[in-house]
Amino acid sequence: MKKFYPESKVEIQGITAKFYDKILSYLSFGKYDAFIKKAISLMEIQVDDKILDFGAGTGKNAMLMKNYLSEEGEILGLEISDLMIEQFKAKTKNIKNIDVQNLRIDQPLTLEKKYDKVFISFVFHGFPFEIQKNIIKNAFNALKDDGEFIILDFNEFITDKTPLYFRIPFKIIECKYAFEYVEKDWKKILRDFGFVHFQEKLFFQNHLRLLKAKKR
Ligand SMILES: C[S@@+](CC[C@H](N)C(=O)[O-])C[C@H]1O[C@@H](n2cnc3c(N)ncnc32)[C@H](O)[C@@H]1O
Numbered sequence: 001m002k003k004f005y006p007e008s009k010v011e012i013q014g015i016t017a018k019f020y021d022k023i024l025s026y027l028s029f030g031k032y033d034a035f036i037k038k039a040i041s042l043m044e045i046q047v048d049d050k051i052l053d054f055g056a057g058t059g060k061n062a063m064l065m066k067n068y069l070s071e072e073g074e075i076l077g078l079e080i081s082d083l084m085i086e087q088f089k090a091k092t093k094n095i096k097n098i099d100v101q102n103l104r105i106d107q108p109l110t111l112e113k114k115y116d117k118v119f120i121s122f123v124f125h126g127f128p129f130e131i132q133k134n135i136i137k138n139a140f141n142a143l144k145d146d147g148e149f150i151i152l153d154f155n156e157f158i159t160d161k162t163p164l165y166f167r168i169p170f171k172i173i174e175c176k177y178a179f180e181y182v183e184k185d186w187k188k189i190l191r192d193f194g195f196v197h198f199q200e201k202l203f204f205q206n207h208l209r210l211l212k213a214k215k216r
Contacts, residue, residue: 009175010126017083039210040064048072049116054105055123059088078103106131114144121152125181136193143215154182155209
C-alpha cells in the first residue's frame with residue numbers, strides 16, 4: 001500500500017507490521033509490556049466505557065483495555081494496515097465487544113456512535129501538523145460531551161537537550177514529524193480545539209506521556 005505521508009514512520013508496513021509487538025519488546029529490552037500495562041491502568045477505564053482506539057495496531061492495547069470492561073463496554077479499533085487488522089482480528093476473534101474497522105483517522109470521520117474515550121497510542125506524533133489538527137477534530141467529534149481524549153506518546157522536550165541514551169535512538173528511529181511534535185505545546189493546541197481539564201502521567205525519565213484531555 002502506498003504511504004500517504006512518505007516521511008512518516010507510523011504508516012507501518014511489511015515485516016515491521018507483521019512482527020510489530022515482538023519488535024517493540026526487543027527494542028525496549030522487554031520493558032514495553034510492563035509500561036503499556038501501567039499506562040492503560042492509568043486510563044481509569046470504567047466498566048461500561050465505549051472506547052475508540054485510533055491506529056489500533058495489532059489489538060494488543062485493545063486486549064489490555066478489555067480487562068477493565070464488562071460486557072456493557074466496547075472497543076472499536078480504527079486501522080489502515082491489513083497486516084495489523086489481521087492480527088487484531090486474530091487476537092480478538094472470540095470477543096463480542098471488540099471490533100476493528102479499516103478507517104483512516106487523518107480524514108474526516110463519520111461514526112454511528114459517540115464514545116467515552118478516544119485513545120491514540122504512538123500514532124499522533126507521526127503526522128504533519130495540519131493532519132494532526134484533523135485527528136484532534138475527529139477525536140472531539142467522536143466523543144460524548146463528558147468524554148476524554150487520551151494520547152499516549154512522546155512527551156514535550158527539546159531533542160538536543162535529552163540525554164544521549166535517548167537522543168541517539170530517537171533520532172535514528174523517528175521521523176521529522178516526531179521531532180516537530182515533541183517541541184509543541186499540546187495542551188495549548190488541544191485547548192484551542194475546545195478540550196479542557198488536562199491530566200498527565202510521565203514515564204521513562206519523562207520522555208513518554210499519557211495525556212488526558214476532557215471534552216467538557
Ligand atoms: C506505531 S503503530 C502503534 C499501534 C498501536 N496504537 C500501539 O500502540 O501498539 C501506528 C499504527 O497506526 C496505524 N495508522 C497509521 N496511519 C493511520 C491512519 N491514517 N489511520 C488509521 N491508522 C493509522 C498504523 O497502521 C499502525 O498500526
